[in-house]
Structures are given as C-alpha cells and as structure tokens.
Amino acid sequence: MTSLNKSGLLSTHRQALQEGVRDGMPIALGYFVVAFTLGIAARNAGLSPFQGFLASFFNNASAGEYAAFIVIAADRPYLEMALITLVANARYLLMSCVLSQRFSPDASIWHRIFVGFDVTDEIFGISAARPAPLDPYYNYGAMLVALPGWSVGTAVGIIAGNALPAAVVSALSVALYGMFLAIIIPPARKNRVIGMFVAIAFAASFAASVLPVISELSGGTRTILLTVILAAVAAAKYPRDE
Amino acid sequence: MTHSIWMYLLVMSAVTLSIRILPLTLIRRQIKSRFIRSFLFYVPYITLAVMTFPDIVHATQTPASGLLALLVGTAMAWFGASLFKVSAFCCVAVFVAERFLVG
Numbered sequence: 001m002t003s004l005n006k007s008g009l010l011s012t013h014r015q016a017l018q019e020g021v022r023d024g025m026p027i028a029l030g031y032f033v034v035a036f037t038l039g040i041a042a043r044n045a046g047l048s049p050f051q052g053f054l055a056s057f058f059n060n061a062s063a064g065e066y067a068a069f070i071v072i073a074a075d076r077p078y079l080e081m082a083l084i085t086l087v088a089n090a091r092y093l094l095m096s097c098v099l100s101q102r103f104s105p106d107a108s109i110w111h112r113i114f115v116g117f118d119v120t121d122e123i124f125g126i127s128a129a130r131p132a133p134l135d136p137y138y139n140y141g142a143m144l145v146a147l148p149g150w151s152v153g154t155a156v157g158i159i160a161g162n163a164l165p166a167a168v169v170s171a172l173s174v175a176l177y178g179m180f181l182a183i184i185i186p187p188a189r190k191n192r193v194i195g196m197f198v199a200i201a202f203a204a205s206f207a208a209s210v211l212p213v214i215s216e217l218s219g220g221t222r223t224i225l226l227t228v229i230l231a232a233v234a235a236a237k238y239p240r241d242e
Numbered sequence: 243m244t245h246s247i248w249m250y251l252l253v254m255s256a257v258t259l260s261i262r263i264l265p266l267t268l269i270r271r272q273i274k275s276r277f278i279r280s281f282l283f284y285v286p287y288i289t290l291a292v293m294t295f296p297d298i299v300h301a302t303q304t305p306a307s308g309l310l311a312l313l314v315g316t317a318m319a320w321f322g323a324s325l326f327k328v329s330a331f332c333c334v335a336v337f338v339a340e341r342f343l344v345g
C-alpha cells in the first residue's frame with residue numbers, strides 16, 4: 001500500500017470506482033425491480049423484511065434465491081437447500097474462473113474475496129467487458145449501488161408486495177437484458193467469431209427452451225450446459241493466439 | 243415449520259459464496275493451456291447471449307414488446323450507444339409499445 005496518494009486511493013482506482021458506480025446504476029435499477037418481485041416470493045416463504053435483506057445481500061442471485069425460498073416455504077431438509085443453491089448458482093463458478101484470469105497474479109487475496117462476493121451475471125458482464133488486468137475498484141463501484149438495489153429491493157418487496165403497476169414492472173424488466181446486449185453486441189460486430197457464436201447462442205438457447213427433455217431443465221442448468229458446450233466448440237475451432 | 247429460517251439463510255449463503263469465491267482465490271496463476279484460455283475468453287459473450295434470448299421475450303407483458311426491446315437494444319448497441327442508454331431505451335420501447343399492445 002505504498003502507492004496511495006493523500007486522498008487514500010490511487011487516482012486510477014478512484015476513476016475505476018466512479019466508472020463502476022456509473023455502469024452499476026442501470027444494474028441497480030433493474031435489480032431493484034426484480035428483487036421487488038422476488039420479495040413477494042420471500043414473503044410467501046415466511047421471511048421478515050430483514051431476513052429477505054440478508055438473503056439478498058449474501059446471495060444476490062435471482063434464480064438461486066427464488067429456488068431457495070421455495071425450499072423454505074416447503075420446509076425441506078437443509079441438504080436440499082445446499083444442493084438446490086449449488087445447482088441454481090453453478091454458473092458463477094465458471095464466471096469466477098474467468099475473472100481469476102483477469103486479475104494480475106499478484107493481486108491480494110482480499111481483493112479476490114471481495115470481488116468474488118458479488119459475481120453476478122450483470123457485474124460479471126460489465127467487468128469481463130473491460131480490458132485486463134481487472135481493477136477491483138471498478139467492481140466495488142458497481143457493487144456499491146447494485147447490492148443495496150438488490151437487497152433493499154427484496155426487503156421493500158416483502159413489505160409492499162404488488163405496489164408497482166404492471167406496466168412499469170414490465171418495462172423495467174428488460175433493463176438487465178438491454179445491458180447484456182450493450183456488452184455483447186459491440187464485440188460481436190468487431191470480431192467475426194464472437195459474432196457467430198452470439199448468433200449460435202441465441203439460436204441454441206431458443207431451441208433449448210422449446211425442445212423436449214432439455215426444456216424441462218432449470219434455466220440455470222440450461223445456461224451452464226449451453227455455455228460450456230458452445231465455448232468449448234469455439235475454443236477448439238477458433239483458439240486464441242495472444 | 244421444523245427448520246429455522248436463519249439456518250436456511252446460513253446454508254444458502256455459504257454455498258453461494260463458496261461457488262463465487264473459491265475459483266477466484268484458488269486459481270492464482272495464469273492458466274497455460276491455450277484451449278482453456280480460449281474457452282474462458284468466449285464464456286462471457288456466449289453465456290450472456292444464452293441468458294438474453296429468448297428470456298427477454300418472456301420478461302414483458304407481451305412477447306412483441308420484448309422482441310421490440312431486443313431489436314432496439316441490438317441496434318443501439320451495434321451503433322455504439324452506452325450501456326445506460328441501451329438499457330434505458332429498451333425499457334422505454336417496452337413501455338411505449340405496451341401502451342398500444344395491452345388494453
């Protein structure tokens with residue numbers, strides 16, 4: 001920590017933090033709305049607003065938490081809770097592997113732990129889109145707004161239930177998908193292989209949602225299967241030379 | 243209710259945090275294998291694409307408004323609009339379209 005200036009942060013870190021807050025804003029907004037509806041499921045499972053806040057603060061995962069609230073509502077064994085959470089959130093294992101390669105090898109274990117704390121689809125998306133090495137302060141900036149958006153949203157959802165008009169929920173529910181598009185489309189335009197595999201991923205994901213057997217799997221499981229298969233094909237056919 | 247909600251919260255949080263933190267802390271060095279490096283390079287684009295479609299179409303009140311958001315977002319991102327703008331205009335597109343589509 002010898003390189004700190006008087007304000008306590010290197011100016012590049014401060015800039016990364018600000019950019020993280022900026023890019024985290026649409027995430028926070030989208031999270032608030034999704035978490036709000038998640039809060040309704042949490043209330044049905046018997047969680048207090050504070051318990052909902054804690055669940056969302058430490059998990060920050062829509063499908064994973066939804067599945068978990070079903071387990072609580074049905075009063076299932078703790079082992080089942082562990083297994084369902086593992087399956088619903090397994091994709092974060094893959095994302096954490098990707099981010100491990102974006103860190104400079106001498107980055108401290110604390111930065112790795114705190115960045116790992118909030119590896120969500122969205123924060124992973126925006127941080128993986130930045131050039132390596134990853135500056136953890138960018139993630140912290142995004143977490144600073146996204147985590148409260150998610151956890152407070154859940155608590156408010158438990159308290160207020162269905163207070164938002166359906167038209168507003170519907171409109172805001174595409175905020176997160178819009179963000180994904182902003183992340184994947186520009187590189188898909190520049191790089192032929194990425195473009196091809198984004199198109200294939202759209203088609204495969206659609207097929208998987210309607211075909212028998214595979215459409216029975218949970219969304220999280222389908223995401224992992226398709227990602228592993230398609231990324232393996234891409235890596236085998238179009239290996240990267242760095 | 244024979245199980246404690248606090249215990250449930252502890253179990254789910256411990257599992258989720260382990261999944262997220264273990265790879266980041268255990269894989270400290272650069273992976274040498276060209277295949278694995280390439281695999282990890284392609285993962286973000288593919289996984290975000292898989293999560294976007296067709297889910298965006300089912301997220302809205304009508305499939306048509308979700309599809310419109312997909313087209314608007316793709317076009318804006320193609321021409322280099324910022325993350326926030328793409329996201330905001332997708333929402334606006336859905337809101338406006340559903341004024342007409344939802345009675």
